[in-house]
Amino acid sequence: MKYLTEFRNGEVAQRIAREIHQVATRPWKIMEVCGGQTHSIIRNGIDQMIPAGIEMIHGPGCPVCVTPLNLIDKALAIASQPGVIFCSFGDMLRVPGTDRDLFQVKGNGGDVRVVYSPLDAVELAVRNPDKQVVFFGVGFETTAPANAMSVHLAKRRGLKNFSVLVSHVLVPPAIEAIMSSPGNKVQAFLAAGHVCSVMGYWEYPPITEKYRIPIVVTGFEPLDLLDGIRRAVIQLEKGEYRVENAYERIVSFAGNLPAQQLLSEVFEVADRAWRGIGVIPKSGWRLSAPYREFDAEERFQISGIHTEESPLCKSGDVLRGAIKPAECPAFGKECTPRHPLGATMVSSEGACAAYFNYGRFLSAEDLAHAGAALTGVANG
Numbered sequence: 419m420k421y422l423t424e425f426r427n428g429e430v431a432q433r434i435a436r437e438i439h440q441v442a443t444r445p446w447k448i449m450e451v452c453g454g455q456t457h458s459i460i461r462n463g464i465d466q467m468i469p470a471g472i473e474m475i476h477g478p479g480c481p482v483c484v485t486p487l488n489l490i491d492k493a494l495a496i497a498s499q500p501g502v503i504f505c506s507f508g509d510m511l512r513v514p515g516t517d518r519d520l521f522q523v524k525g526n527g528g529d530v531r532v533v534y535s536p537l538d539a540v541e542l543a544v545r546n547p548d549k550q551v552v553f554f555g556v557g558f559e560t561t562a563p564a565n566a567m568s569v570h571l572a573k574r575r576g577l578k579n580f581s582v583l584v585s586h587v588l589v590p591p592a593i594e595a596i597m598s599s600p601g602n603k604v605q606a607f608l609a610a611g612h613v614c615s616v617m618g619y620w621e622y623p624p625i626t627e628k629y630r631i632p633i634v635v636t637g638f639e640p641l642d643l644l645d646g647i648r649r650a651v652i653q654l655e656k657g658e659y660r661v662e663n664a665y666e667r668i669v670s671f672a673g674n675l676p677a678q679q680l681l682s683e684v685f686e687v688a689d690r691a692w693r694g695i696g697v698i699p700k701s702g703w704r705l706s707a708p709y710r711e712f713d714a715e716e717r718f719q720i721s722g723i724h725t726e727e728s729p730l731c732k733s734g735d736v737l738r739g740a741i742k743p744a745e746c747p748a749f750g751k752e753c754t755p756r757h758p759l760g761a762t763m764v765s766s767e768g769a770c771a772a773y774f775n776y777g778r779f780l781s782a783e784d785l786a787h788a789g790a791a792l793t794g795v796a797n798g
């Protein structure tokens with residue numbers, strides 16, 4: 419428990435917050451890239467400890483949230499096929515596709531299973547040679563090494579009944595896309611510490627140079643986040659822009675080299691669609707040619723899917739940092755964790771779920787409504 423208590427010390431948090439108040443002379447807009455950081459900021463009230471003028475903008479860093487609807491619809495179509503065992507992490511089961519979710523496919527007789535590791539899916543394939551086992555491989559650079567390892571292992575074992583529906587996205591191109599977007603408001607980034615634990619932060623200095631923007635590699639505990647904000651504000655106030663590593667206990671400049679080697683063997687960089695954002699060039703991975711036989715999209719050749727986003731859902735605006743979740747008209751009304759309209763309300767890293775679960779941003783009327791919905795969740 420040492421690391422947890424050490425980075426949750428209230429007195430130290432107050433001291434860092436006071437320092438931020440002393441340093442900040444102007445309003446600044448800082449984006450935390452990762453949804454895990456968003457939850458920690460809201461849960462710990464960090465946005466309320468810092469000066470009112472420093473706005474935390476919530477970035478697109480939730481793997482479930484950015485998986486495009488079309489791919490979720492493909493997952494639903496594959497999972498519905500007879501003879502398929504469809505494996506996913508739990509969050510994905512409740513993400514709405516155009517007209518249903520994986521839970522409903524399961525309820526209708528589909529063999530949909532929650533796994534805790536892609537390697538479990540490989541084992542399922544070994545034990546069920548008469549079935550096609552498909553793993554939904556979503557995520558940023560953080561989860562990609564385990565998914566790459568599962569494909570590597572399947573190839574080594576000569577499995578013909580294992581495949582991965584790949585939806586891997588990469589953080590640096592997303593930062594560039596946000597900085598290049600016409601209405602961009604972001605003036606500094608807190609980079610996601612767990613992504614950097616795999617990839618290091620050697621990709622970031624050219625971005626800080628190109629956009630003249632501070633990037634601080636930041637962890638997830640309250641003191642990590644306050645320290646990341648403090649460092650970003652100091653740079654902004656001085657007019658500096660460079661990469662700083664505020665997560666040295668986990669992250670090195672070079673990152674995890676064996677993991678990066680495995681990733682570059684199993685995957686190749688490709689253009690990727692991000693839900694609510696659109697296609698970002700070279701922002702994702704797909705299986706490389708030697709491993710393409712394990713690509714579920716190639717194996718199942720699903721076509722003719724009709725994909726339609728909920729007209730009520732503003733998750734694209736939330737993911738771009740253009741609006742806060744509570745500014746969505748459906749927030750806490752038509753859309754709750756029990757009846758989510760968008761992935762940002764479903765995912766444990768989703769910004770809408772963070773705002774809803776910690777409920778500080780609702781009107782009294784909305785709080786009563788949300789309270790009823792939460793009771794429903796607790797009883798559900």
Ligand code: SF4
Nearest residue numbers: 732733746753760770
């Ligand atoms: S509150 Fe619900 S409907 Fe609104 S953006 Fe978030 S997920 Fe979409």
